[in-house]
Amino acid sequence: MWVKNTRTNKKWFVPDEQGKRLLKDKDYESAEPSADSAVNLAELTVEALRKRAADKAVPGYQSLNKDALIKALNGDQTDEQAVTEANSQDSVDQQPAASPAK
Structure with missing residues (x-):
């Protein structure tokens, strides 16, 4: 609601x-x-976007970030592309920082 x-x-x-x-x-x-009113997805919270994604049966919506959810809901990319993009971003974020040169 x-x-x-x-x-x-x-x-x-x-x-x-x-x-x-x-x-x-x-x-x-x-x-x-x-x-008939258009909703600006960028103004919605991640929780609201995930609710919409669940209603539209977007696979893997639970792990998508806000940008990926908006793209998936707008149809700018396939659901699989959104999941792949979110997962690849997570793996980049989790890589350890390079150790300083000695």
């Missing part, structure tokens, strides 16, 4: 139960996107 903080105008996706509790507070309102 999408909710919006009326003070900050920030929107985010929360589980339905949490959304129902928030909507009882005057500072929150429902922000469910209409079917």
